[in-house]
Amino acid sequence: MSSSVSTPRHPYEDLIAHLTRTSPLGPGEAARVVADVLAYFSESTEEFVRRRHGELKTKGFTNDEIFPRIAGELRSRRVAAPELSLRQLRRIVYG
Helix, strand or coil, X not given: CCXXXXXXXXXXXXXXXXXXXXXXXXXXXXXXXXXHHHHHHCCXXXXXXXXXXXXXXXXXXXXXXXXXHHHHHHHCCCCCCXXXXXXXXXXXXXX
């Protein structure tokens, strides 16, 4: 009787295998890329707005430039965010 202990599978094992076959990434690097992409796309609208506001502020943009830009970026997100007014965007950042 043979007993085997299965190792836990990564939920995206097929994608990781695909990346290692089609790119110079090793399995560990491919797993990190997949994790980063999943984290990016699982970011809530509020988290995205706060992150982008901070990134653009550090690049020297003003709020008058930032909020219309973020509103445009939200429309092109992979999973479309709800349409938010500039006031709603400001409230996400400043409360």
